[in-house]
Amino acid sequence: MNNLRISWLLPVAWFYWQPALAEFTQQFPETTVYTGLFPGFARGLEGKLKVEVVGQFRVIEINKDEGSYGDNFTYLSPGIVGHLLRLRPHVVITSSFGIWTILALMLKPLLWYRVIIAYEGSSPGVDYRHSPLRLFVRRVMVRLADACITNSRGGRAYLLDWLQARADRVFVQPYEIPDEKTLPGSTGEVNLDVFVSLKRPIFLFVGHLVSRKGLPLLLEACARLKARGYDHYTLLVVGSGEQRAELEAFCQAHHLSDRVQWAGRIPYDQIGTYFEQADVFVFPTLEDTWGVVTLEAMLLGKPILCSKGAGTSELVVHGENGYVFAPQDPQELADLMQKFLDDPAAIATMGERSKQIMAEYTPEAAAQCLAQVVQTVMG
Secondary structure, eight states: OOOOOEEEEEEOOOOGGHHHHHHHHHHSSEEEEEEEEOOOOOTTTTTOOOOOOSSOOEEEEOOOTTOOOOEEEEOOOTTHHHHHHHHHHEEEETTSSSSSHHHHHHHHHHHOOEEEEEEOOHHHHOTTTTTTHHHHHHHHHHHSSSSEEEHHHHHHHHHHTTTTGGGGGGEEOOOSOTTTTTOOOSSSSSHHHHTTSSSSEEEEESSOSSSSGHHHHHHHHHHHHTTTTTOOOOEHHHEOOHHHHHHHHHHTTOOOTTTTEEEOOOOOGGGGHHHHHHHHHEESOOSSSHHHHHHHHHTTTTEEETTTTTTGGGOOBBBTTTEOHHHHHHHHHHHHHHHHOOOOOHHHHHHHHHHHHTTTHHHHHHHHHHHHHHHHHHH
């Protein structure tokens, strides 16, 4: 089986795909990753994957939704057809239900390969549950595919209940999994004195400053904490985006400027330092199909406050390595933040539990499951 030619079709070969793909390639050396956008290799994985960029990658916004993913079309080059015709793979593993998946399924009768659809996870903005046409097209695609794999139980429920996939051909395994060996760390350019001056505990937010990521909810929770007399902590915000001016104005109006620190956009090779220096990671997203940033924080031993809108909330055990909360409830989030302020000793205990949980979800385990799916579809 290890001489199978396998093609991965990924619109963007993000860093968080690469650890599991590198392990998978160890089992199937004839693996090629085709992508529309390649940000470069994750640290330590240089040359361990065969990556080919095909054409150009563009996201065309059709209908913007402030609190959701919105309605977008991802343009990917039809040149992928020529690559598949030349390689003649035995198995094609393709991401989600975009144009490359459609083309791969159309070529399937000609090239006689197997197709596995990797569906990152379920969320209202990408499931299109209220679009009969989209659901019909996706049901046809699932029927033509040989198997599906998804990161989350929510993704599995969507594939089964809405797209009518066969239960014995839907596999659940977190495959977008960080690896501590490839996580970015400090390059020596981060001044640690910045963290020394911050009041602890430090609650860390990492993400784009857009409505969907839920930072207004987190700031509202901070305002409620202030009204209760809680001032001895810092919210450290890492990221940039169109909402920053609006959010800074909110902080000034609610007298939070001394509690909220804006780090701005941080180079990826320095972000690990911010994880390491923080005490609690907060992910208040309104919706995210997965949310690898949560798992990066867990891997580095941080307790988590995670919105139920994130797929990765499934790996947060409420009361053990953190807490999950409703994505539109600042009162609940303030209550949970207060737990850490009232009991700082829980930070270390819950952080250690995060590490224990992540020990079960490794790139090796993900690659093993992916190999099992390949073996299943090959019969």
